[in-house]
Amino acid sequence: MFPIERSGAGSRQAGVALLSVMFILVLLTTLAVYVTEADHLMLSRAGNQRNFEQGMQLALGGEQWAVRVLQRDGADSEIDHLNEDWNRLGQPVTVDDADMRTAVEDMQGRFNVNNLTRRDEVWYPAFKRLLRLLDIDEGVAEAVVDWIDPDEQRTHANGAEDLEYLLFDPPYRAANRRIADIGELLLVQGVTDDVLTRLTPFITAIPDQRETRINVNTCPPLLFQAMAAIDAGSAETLADGRGESGYESIEVFLQRPELAGEANQFAEPMISLASDYFVVTNQARIDDMNLAIESVVRRSRESGEIAVVSRAWGYL
Ligand SMILES: [Ca+2]
Ligand SMILES: [Ca+2]
The missing domain is CATH 1.10.40.60 (EpsJ-like)
Incomplete structure (x- = not known):
C-alpha cells in the first residue's frame, strides 16, 4: 500500500491524486477480469446484458475500493471528519467506455430514526x-x-x-x-x-x-440546533470550529461557548467523534445503461474489519 501523507495542503492534494490513480488501477483490474470472462460469453449474450454485467462488476469494484479506503482510515485515525480520504471520493472516473463514480457518506452524520425508541x-x-x-x-x-x-x-x-x-x-x-x-x-x-x-x-x-450516536465532525449544522437547542448562528460557529481536522475530543467540543448552559447537557448524550456506519454509493454508466449500487457498511472499531450489511441496486 502506498503511504499517504496526511498533513499540509500540498501533500493532501498529492494524496487525492494518488487515490484517484489507485482507484483507476482497481477498476482496470476489475475490467480486465471481466473482459477475459466475457470473451466466452459475447457470442451468446445481448449487448444490454453485457453492459449490465460489466456495470455490476465495476460498481462492485467501486464498493471494494471504498471498503479499502475506510479500512485504511480506521487504521490511521481514531476520529472521523469531512477532510478524510473517504469523503474525498466521489469524482467521476472514466475507464474504457464506462463512467464510474464511487462516493462514501457517513450515516452517523445524520439522525438515526431507530434511536427514537431508546x-x-x-x-x-x-x-x-x-x-x-x-x-x-x-x-x-x-x-x-x-x-x-x-x-x-x-x-x-x-x-x-x-x-x-x-x-x-x-x-x-x-x-x-x-x-x-x-x-x-x-x-x-x-x-x-x-x-x-x-x-x-x-x-x-x-x-x-x-443506539448509534451523531458524529459532530460530519453532521450538518441544523443537527447541532436540534441536539443542543441553539440558534442557527451558534450552530454555524460550532461547525466552523471543526477546522481542517475536526474536533479531537468530546471535552473540547462540549467546552465551546456556543454550548454553554443546558445546551451542553442536551448534546452530551447524543454525540460522538467517530462513526461505525457508512453508505457507499457506486454509479456505473455504459452506453445508455446507468446503474447504481448502494451498500451499507459497518466498520468495527475493535478489529477495523468492514462488513457489508446490506446492498441494494437499481437503474438511474
Ligand atoms: Ca477517520
Ligand atoms: Ca408500536
Whole structure:
C-alpha cells in the first residue's frame, strides 16, 4: 500500500491524486477480469446484458475500493471528519467506455430514526426540535415512535398504532420494528412526500439493535440546533470550529461557548467523534445503461474489519 501523507495542503492534494490513480488501477483490474470472462460469453449474450454485467462488476469494484479506503482510515485515525480520504471520493472516473463514480457518506452524520425508541428523554425531544426547525408537525415524532416500538399502545397522545392504520384506505398495520429504509416512513401517519423530502438530508435508518450516536465532525449544522437547542448562528460557529481536522475530543467540543448552559447537557448524550456506519454509493454508466449500487457498511472499531450489511441496486 502506498503511504499517504496526511498533513499540509500540498501533500493532501498529492494524496487525492494518488487515490484517484489507485482507484483507476482497481477498476482496470476489475475490467480486465471481466473482459477475459466475457470473451466466452459475447457470442451468446445481448449487448444490454453485457453492459449490465460489466456495470455490476465495476460498481462492485467501486464498493471494494471504498471498503479499502475506510479500512485504511480506521487504521490511521481514531476520529472521523469531512477532510478524510473517504469523503474525498466521489469524482467521476472514466475507464474504457464506462463512467464510474464511487462516493462514501457517513450515516452517523445524520439522525438515526431507530434511536427514537431508546432513551426517550434524549432522542425524542431532539427529533421534535428537528421537526420544528423544518416546519413539520411535531405529531410526526409521536407517530414514528409508535411505528417502531414493539407495543400496541400509543406512547404519546398523537401517536398511531394498528387501531389508527386499520382505518386507513387501504388498511394496514404498524410495523412495530426498526425501520430498514427511510422510505418506509411514508407509511407513517402524517408523513407526506413533502415531509419526507424535507427530512431526508438529516435522517437515516441505521440497522443496528443498539443506539448509534451523531458524529459532530460530519453532521450538518441544523443537527447541532436540534441536539443542543441553539440558534442557527451558534450552530454555524460550532461547525466552523471543526477546522481542517475536526474536533479531537468530546471535552473540547462540549467546552465551546456556543454550548454553554443546558445546551451542553442536551448534546452530551447524543454525540460522538467517530462513526461505525457508512453508505457507499457506486454509479456505473455504459452506453445508455446507468446503474447504481448502494451498500451499507459497518466498520468495527475493535478489529477495523468492514462488513457489508446490506446492498441494494437499481437503474438511474
Ligand atoms: Ca477517520
Ligand atoms: Ca408500536
